[in-house]
Amino acid sequence: MKEEFALAPLPRSAWLLLVALWLGLMLVAYLVPGNAQSPSNPVAWWLVIPFATALPLVGLWLMLQHRRISLEGNTLVVAAGLFFRCKLAVSEFALDQARILSLDEHTGFKPMLRLGGIGLPGFSAGRYLLRNRSRAFCLLTARDNVLLLPHGGKYLLISPEKPNALLTRLRELSRQALRTHTVAQATPRR
Numbered sequence: 001m002k003e004e005f006a007l008a009p010l011p012r013s014a015w016l017l018l019v020a021l022w023l024g025l026m027l028v029a030y031l032v033p034g035n036a037q038s039p040s041n042p043v044a045w046w047l048v049i050p051f052a053t054a055l056p057l058v059g060l061w062l063m064l065q066h067r068r069i070s071l072e073g074n075t076l077v078v079a080a081g082l083f084f085r086c087k088l089a090v091s092e093f094a095l096d097q098a099r100i101l102s103l104d105e106h107t108g109f110k111p112m113l114r115l116g117g118i119g120l121p122g123f124s125a126g127r128y129l130l131r132n133r134s135r136a137f138c139l140l141t142a143r144d145n146v147l148l149l150p151h152g153g154k155y156l157l158i159s160p161e162k163p164n165a166l167l168t169r170l171r172e173l174s175r176q177a178l179r180t181h182t183v184a185q186a187t188p189r190r
Contacts, residue, residue, distance in 0.1 A: 003169070005162070060118075064123070069160055078158055081125050095149075098148060102146070139158045
């Protein structure tokens with residue numbers, strides 16, 4: 001059983017940065033001296049530059065498309081970019097300490113130093129050191145309504161579109177697992 005939870009939309013500033021980077025790369029490429037047409041090359045050099053400068057940004061754009069939050073059985077899976085993934089069992093979370101917060105008000109939980117991941121304006125994905133010196137796995141597309149999930153001295157910071165729904169579902173799964181464990185211990189063994 002797999003349940004998907006939609007992420008808050010990526011801010012416009014992240015998309016605008018990609019366009020600005022592409023335009024900046026093209027400008028630099030056109031201004032570099034030595035762009036001479038080879039007689040054996042049938043394609044004009046000025047036609048190649050827009051496509052060549054777009055390639056790295058297309059890779060970054062593809063990484064931004066691969067982000068999701070899902071529950072697979074009793075495991076929360078957070079995929080951030082193509083290379084960054086966090087899989088944790090629901091039982092590992094201290095759900096009594098979990099909360100929904102705004103990073104503008106609770107600045108101690110803001111990502112400060114990227115240890116491995118991607119960072120754009122309004123988008124943080126991967127492993128970070130927070131301002132309160134804790135470590136966290138982040139998938140942030142919004143700075144308000146961030147779901148903070150503590151686990152083993154670390155944190156998981158995610159920004160689902162409906163954080164209350166995800167937190168409620170995690171608590172339901174935790175209660176179900178606790179009931180199942182209690183019933184299993186209460187049944188006599190033969």
